[in-house]
Amino acid sequence: MGSYNIAVVGVGAVGEEMLKVIDERNFPASSIRILARTPRTIVVRNKEYLVEATDAESFNNVDIALFAGTEGEKGAAVRFAEAAISRGAVVIDNGADFRMRQDVPLVVPEVNAAALDNHRGLIANPNCSTAQLVIALKPLHDAARVKRVIVSTYQAVSGAGSAAVTELADQNNSVSGGTEVKSSVFSQQIAYNVIPQIGGFDDAGYSSEEMKLVHETRKILGDDSILVTPVVAARVPVNTGHSEAVYVELEKPLTAAQAIELWNEFPGVSVWNDSLDPKRAYPTPLEAAGSDETYIGRVRNDLYNPYALVFWIVSDNLRKGAATNAVQIAEALVERNLLRRN
Numbered sequence: 001m002g003s004y005n006i007a008v009v010g011v012g013a014v015g016e017e018m019l020k021v022i023d024e025r026n027f028p029a030s031s032i033r034i035l036a037r038t039p040r041t042i043v044v045r046n047k048e049y050l051v052e053a054t055d056a057e058s059f060n061n062v063d064i065a066l067f068a069g070t071e072g073e074k075g076a077a078v079r080f081a082e083a084a085i086s087r088g089a090v091v092i093d094n095g096a097d098f099r100m101r102q103d104v105p106l107v108v109p110e111v112n113a114a115a116l117d118n119h120r121g122l123i124a125n126p127n128c129s130t131a132q133l134v135i136a137l138k139p140l141h142d143a144a145r146v147k148r149v150i151v152s153t154y155q156a157v158s159g160a161g162s163a164a165v166t167e168l169a170d171q172n173n174s175v176s177g178g179t180e181v182k183s184s185v186f187s188q189q190i191a192y193n194v195i196p197q198i199g200g201f202d203d204a205g206y207s208s209e210e211m212k213l214v215h216e217t218r219k220i221l222g223d224d225s226i227l228v229t230p231v232v233a234a235r236v237p238v239n240t241g242h243s244e245a246v247y248v249e250l251e252k253p254l255t256a257a258q259a260i261e262l263w264n265e266f267p268g269v270s271v272w273n274d275s276l277d278p279k280r281a282y283p284t285p286l287e288a289a290g291s292d293e294t295y296i297g298r299v300r301n302d303l304y305n306p307y308a309l310v311f312w313i314v315s316d317n318l319r320k321g322a323a324t325n326a327v328q329i330a331e332a333l334v335e336r337n338l339l340r341r342n
């Protein structure tokens with residue numbers, strides 16, 4: 001295996017986690033260039049890194065560019081992904097700007113690594129809530145075909161970036177200190193609250209975060225016939241770890257025990273469904289935070305339909321939902337000999 005020049009673009013909540021994951025997994029990096037808007041020095045896992053301002057020339061000689069900058073017109077990927085690709089890098093983007101483009105593979109390696117084979121320099125990482133959902137759905141889909149998914153999400157504040165984590169901490173202090181609560185990242189107070197909106201609403205009343213679950217799930221599982229109803233994507237006052245309550249209807253009947261067997265064989269899944277063990281009865285965000293696993297619990301058949309299951313999924317949104325998945329995509333590119341300068 002060779003060794004690669006890496007660029008990490010953006011060092012907010014996800015970018016910083018990416019540096020940790022590259023280090024933890026011993027990704028074969030011959031150099032790591034860290035790019036953002038403001039040049040500075042940062043310390044991650046006791047290592048000091050220099051952060052440079054991003055421009056097109058920053059991508060000279062870069063083999064893999066991991067983008068974790070803000071989305072949209074002023075964001076890093078829209079401004080610089082093309083510059084990186086034209087200089088020979090493969091871009092792995094965490095944002096939503098390119099996920100649904102037909103020529104951009106949207107990849108969770110355990111689920112659809114083969115989609116990488118036809119990449120044209122740009123690969124997208126799914127939204128954090130989609131990543132954990134498709135991991136849970138994939139083995140069920142292979143065994144019994146998923147026809148319909150009804151899902152509600154309970155999403156941590158770090159999903160909205162590092163400024164959101166600070167806002168929750170500040171609001172908690174304001175509430176306990178009896179001072180005025182100020183909101184700028186979130187539309188309403190998130191401390192001691194639940195906000196049933198993430199992103200803007202469309203004409204039908206669904207939020208952009210809810211519609212990501214619909215479109216991205218179908219693209220990653222490669223099946224547009226799957227019906228996905230996102231009941232709500234809610235923001236909860238949790239720092240890290242998204243939770244999801246899921247109802248899945250299948251083409252063939254499947255018992256909860258059979259589903260657990262399928263998940264136990266699937267990479268990256270841990271089933272915590274032991275009613276006799278209070279420590280493993282079900283997963284919570286606190287337990288998932290810092291881990292790369294997708295945890296599944298509260299597994300049972302629907303009360304009325306033997307073709308349907310209900311369960312609970314929890315995963316660290318900054319890791320499997322973003323940084324770890326991006327680094328796993330980079331590892332898969334190496335394994336499959338798909339880097340442009342291999």
Ligand SMILES: NC(=O)c1ccc[n+]([C@@H]2O[C@H](COP(=O)([O-])OP(=O)(O)OC[C@H]3O[C@@H](n4cnc5c(N)ncnc54)[C@H](OP(=O)(O)O)[C@@H]3O)[C@@H](O)[C@H]2O)c1
Nearest residue numbers: 010011012013014036037038068069070094095159161162
């Ligand atoms: N947080 C999650 O759970 C999660 C999960 C999946 C995907 N994502 C996606 O990952 C991306 C990063 O999210 P985040 O939560 O890490 O955000 P964040 O904490 O707000 O950090 C954003 C970073 O992007 C940098 N940046 C912004 N515009 C830039 C530009 N034009 N050029 C270069 N750097 C730029 C910022 O630079 P400065 O530090 O200099 O300001 C900052 O370091 C977003 O697209 C987000 O949608 C996030």
